[in-house]
Amino acid sequence: MPDVRTHEPDEHDNAYAGLLVNDAHWAFGTDFEDPLAGVDTTVPDGVDPAALATYCLMLGDDALVLSQRLAEWCSNAPDLEEDIALSNIAxxxxxxxRLLLARAAAxxxxxxxxxxxxxxxxxxxRLAYFRDDLRFRNVRLVELPGGDFAQTVARILLFSTWxxxxxxxxAHSRDAVLAAVAAKAxxxxxxxxxxxxRWFLTLARGTDESRRRLLAGLDTLWPYWTELFETHDVxxxxxxxxxxxxxAGLAADVDVILDQVLVASGVTRPTVPPLAGVQGRKGRDGRHxxxxxRxxxxxxxxxxAHPMGHW
Structure with missing residues (x-):
């Protein structure tokens, strides 16, 4: 096995290899203290630092909250392979x-x-564990309780396609950190x-019960779908x-991909109407x-409980 410390990044790694000396430093879950060490975190000219930070919180919170929901499947998935897959996605x-919240703080x-x-x-x-819910900027799709495996599959499909x-x-952002994080993502x-x-297709074409559960899960999620394409001021x-x-500019391309999966699965788009916000405010505004x-x-x-703790 090659030594990752001396691994030369391939062509696909170039987007972030230019920011760091090797891939190992970007390995998540290690004990390095600064996830952005060695990266130029200067805010690009003409960009409001507060707006950039809030935007990073939006994308970071989306990922953090869905990661937490998917982690709830650990040891509870239908079989070991899917258990590992869901944990890896989380x-x-x-x-x-972690990188997006660190970028927001910088x-x-x-x-x-x-x-x-x-x-x-x-x-x-601090941003992950010491903000209350009104300061979280994630879309509401990611925060819903997990539901069954079919609903989880539907949510991963919707979220990851978007x-x-x-x-x-x-990946073409003027901000070096955002460009690097996006390229790897x-x-x-x-x-x-x-x-x-693959699982959506399997469940849709499987048994009557698997299809019923998939369609029910999709109907549960669909009211939150359009929120992903609503443009916040930030x-x-x-x-x-x-x-x-x-x-908003992503909707057409995302619809093409999603419709390919739906057509192949013999599933029509749900007709459930979008869920309104609270006085017009939704997840990006801190309304959840x-x-x-919970x-x-x-x-x-x-x-x-342990704000002075060192983990």
């Missing part, structure tokens, strides 16, 4: 979240929650989408500055479902 998203330190003096908790963990299209565009999300697409501002992506608060309480309880 870890991929957690890695994306762009605008004022958004990082304050902790007692001397706390060793790094900025990205996020893959977004990251393909974001494209590889991961391609696998996520293909995994979900998304518009960062897109105009050349560092973000306007999600009750399930979001999930955060469980996710954050240990960290909040």
């Amino acid at each position: 870890l991929d998203l957690l890695g994306q979240a 762009a605008d330190p004022g958004q990082v929650p304050a902790l007692p003096e001397g706390s060793p908790v790094p900025d990205e963990d 996020r893959l299209a977004l990251c393909e565009e974001l 494209v590889k991961e999300l391609t696998y996520h989408r293909d995994f979900a697409g 998304e518009r501002e960062t897109a105009e500055a050349g560092v973000g992506v306007d999600p 479902t009750e399930a979001h608060s 999930m955060l309480a469980e996710m954050q309880v240990v960290a909040r």
